[in-house]
Amino acid sequence: MTVHRDAAVALIEQLLDEGIALRRRARGLLPPLLQQAAAMICRALDHGGKIIACGNGGSAADAQHFAGELVNRFETDRPALAAIAITHDASVITSIGNDIAFEAIFARQVAALGRPGDLLLAISTSGNSANVVAAAEEAAGRGMEVIALTGGDGGALGRSAAVALHINIPHHSTPRVQEMHITVLHLLCALIDRTLSSEGGGDEPTHPV
Template identity: 50%
Template sequence: MTFDAAAYLDGEFAEHDDVARKTRAMMGAPFAKLVDMAEACVRGGGKLLFFGNGGSAGDAQHIATELTVRYVTDRAPIAAIALTTDTSALTAIGNDLGFEQLFARQIAALGRAGDLAIGISTSGKSPNVLAGLATARALGLATVAFGGKDGGELANHADVVLVVPSNTTARIQEMHILIGQALCGALEKRLGLS
């Protein structure tokens, strides 16, 4: 039996389209809250702190970069940091304090009331993402989570949770980056930067 690459791709697109349709139908209200929170954070002089593991770490970096550099037009930078990029901090925290403290420790060092912590976990069960959100809340930061599947434990740790209705990690990640980029565009418009 030979593998049909074209048929495989068609199946991937079909699943993507289904998840995108379902996500779009349920994301309006939580996305609007996310944009409100991000706008309040930036207008108040705060910063957005993004974090996650693996592909979610990549998403954190991607979204933070769009905000600090540009999304649609050249404009003033928006303060955003991905807590997934400092290899010295990541390895020291992992080695000395344990992997679960990876984001909590950085939030304790860098986060301030008025900032917005955005944790990304496709399962909603990543211990270091949950610990990061818990630390952010304890310090008075607003908290948002991007999740998937049934949301895991994110609702216990975040003020707003955007859950992609899928059990497929790839589809969840595709929706996370779409939502993240939509956040960048909406925030530019809200702030009058585009």
């Protein structure tokens, strides 16, 4: 199967243009939301809490990526930060899915691991992932703050009373939303590092080979 070169170039340019336009739109929407989200995350960590992240598919990968940046580092050497993604333990996830329901795979883990003062980052491209909504409700019921990261119109997650802060990427394309989600997470990491550096004096950014 071959794609005509002109058609391929046109597709690439179209998709890049869509991404650029969405970033420009997000530039006017995201700054106050990301400042608030970073402050919430830093407050939870400062008070001895941890960050729990969840999502399905690409959002599961984003949850693990974000937890990895916090536990290890982003660009600046700093103490490890308490964060866990509840998306990758196949034995736990399949046992809950088999014995209870797939909708419970995250909520059950939040029930086991979540404590008052912790924070849940709930990621759903559509906002309608039932298991992510259930996790948010479980977290709020346990005295945790919940940040929702969604796309489209925000769906059920964006409308949930369990969510303390809703960061929405208002676009219909799943790939474009996912591209912005990883940008949002990287921006949060930068803000968290900046906050911790200003509070305690951090090292200059490092760039490992």
